[in-house]
Amino acid sequence: MSTARSKPAAKRKSAARKPAGTRKTPAKRSAAPKRRQAARVAAKPKFTETLVNVRGLKMHFPVTEGAMIPKVVAHVKAVDGINFDIMKGETLGLVGESGCGKTTTGRCILQLERATSGDIIYDGQNLAQLNKKEMRPLRQRIQVIFQDPYSSLNPRMKIGDIITEPMKVHNTEPNETARRNRAHELLEVCGLNPKFSDRYPHEMSGGQRQRVGIARALSVKPEFIICDEAVSALDVSIQAQVINLLEDLRDEFNLTYLFIAHDLSVVRHLCHRVAVMYLGKMVELADCDELFDNPQHPYTQALLNAVPIPDPSIEAKRKHQIIKGEIPSPINPPPGCVFHPRCPIAVDECKKNVPEFREIRPGHWVACSEI
Numbered sequence: 001m002s003t004a005r006s007k008p009a010a011k012r013k014s015a016a017r018k019p020a021g022t023r024k025t026p027a028k029r030s031a032a033p034k035r036r037q038a039a040r041v042a043a044k045p046k047f048t049e050t051l052v053n054v055r056g057l058k059m060h061f062p063v064t065e066g067a068m069i070p071k072v073v074a075h076v077k078a079v080d081g082i083n084f085d086i087m088k089g090e091t092l093g094l095v096g097e098s099g100c101g102k103t104t105t106g107r108c109i110l111q112l113e114r115a116t117s118g119d120i121i122y123d124g125q126n127l128a129q130l131n132k133k134e135m136r137p138l139r140q141r142i143q144v145i146f147q148d149p150y151s152s153l154n155p156r157m158k159i160g161d162i163i164t165e166p167m168k169v170h171n172t173e174p175n176e177t178a179r180r181n182r183a184h185e186l187l188e189v190c191g192l193n194p195k196f197s198d199r200y201p202h203e204m205s206g207g208q209r210q211r212v213g214i215a216r217a218l219s220v221k222p223e224f225i226i227c228d229e230a231v232s233a234l235d236v237s238i239q240a241q242v243i244n245l246l247e248d249l250r251d252e253f254n255l256t257y258l259f260i261a262h263d264l265s266v267v268r269h270l271c272h273r274v275a276v277m278y279l280g281k282m283v284e285l286a287d288c289d290e291l292f293d294n295p296q297h298p299y300t301q302a303l304l305n306a307v308p309i310p311d312p313s314i315e316a317k318r319k320h321q322i323i324k325g326e327i328p329s330p331i332n333p334p335p336g337c338v339f340h341p342r343c344p345i346a347v348d349e350c351k352k353n354v355p356e357f358r359e360i361r362p363g364h365w366v367a368c369s370e371i
């Protein structure tokens, strides 16, 4: 396993601005954005193989009443019939307001929740139809990184044991020495001193703990990692370091990520495509640049509009479009388009008809009848 990571240095070099005196004349410069755009398109990786197909996924949690004989009185429609694919090697971002069903979607893929209906096809196998034993080898191939590095690491275990435990469970290394060596190697790959393997989680910072969480996920050589708000609990500067690490690891180990987040600026840096959820439904899905530069769904537009611009002079002049009202209850979602009570362009039909999730141009999917 190579631990050399030359890419970030190369990136920094290419991102460096030229000194003012060497910049191009205005006439020549006008062609530069087009060339840069063309170079970006040419540099875009082409993903050809599908790893995950999610079709008609529903997760309706029963709400019960009565202590002696519980009776189902309603259902929380956490995920309500969503479709998407994840290609091998890509990072798909999944964004949306709190409670829209992002984590539930991830948990259904991991089979930590048995979906109410729908199919999750992973590399040709329908996970929804597998029993525990059949699921076991797939648990090694699919790993997860959680939001909270404090609660996701056992406080009574040393870091080395935390990282070697999954190797024992999945029997991926022949003996304890090999497991220890791999743990040291992974700590180094994740930017930590191998000596940290003798520490306890409380002896580390939040960023270091999240790196341990990443090393643990990598320990069984997975191919697909679900990152559920993996950087949300970290300070902004540490967030950037962990994002860069995830990017390097993706390239080094050919990983595929489902990157769940509510911070859109984080998503833009890492993801190839982005899916937007609202109240258990998928409302938009597109290439990352396309979604940020040309959002179509009113909800996506409002989400992007709420992201502050780092330049205070521009930010001060911006008019923020605030989404009115609260997100409705997933127990009793609004009829028709679930976004209609908050939509600035809603028409009467929106209260009756559920908009189709359709491809408005290649690779750009939107659920809105007014587009």
Ligand SMILES: Nc1ncnc2c1ncn2[C@@H]1O[C@H](COP(=O)(O)OP(=O)(O)OP(=O)(O)O)[C@@H](O)[C@H]1O
Binding pocket: 061, 076, 077, 078, 096, 097, 098, 099, 100, 101, 102, 103, 104, 105, 262, 330
């Ligand atoms: N086990 C459960 N039983 C009942 N309802 C649940 C359960 N798990 C989640 N929910 C509900 O399902 C909805 C979606 O929850 P989920 O955690 O998937 O949202 P989320 O998009 O990940 O939110 P956040 O950004 O806050 O993490 C919420 O209304 C939540 O209360």
Ligand code: SF4
Binding pocket: 297, 298, 299, 337, 338, 339, 340, 341, 343, 344, 345, 346, 347, 350, 355, 367, 368, 369, 370, 371
């Ligand atoms: S279908 Fe209607 S309510 Fe829903 S997003 Fe489009 S315009 Fe708004």
Ligand SMILES: [Mg+2]
Binding pocket: 102, 103, 104, 229
């Ligand atoms: Mg969540």
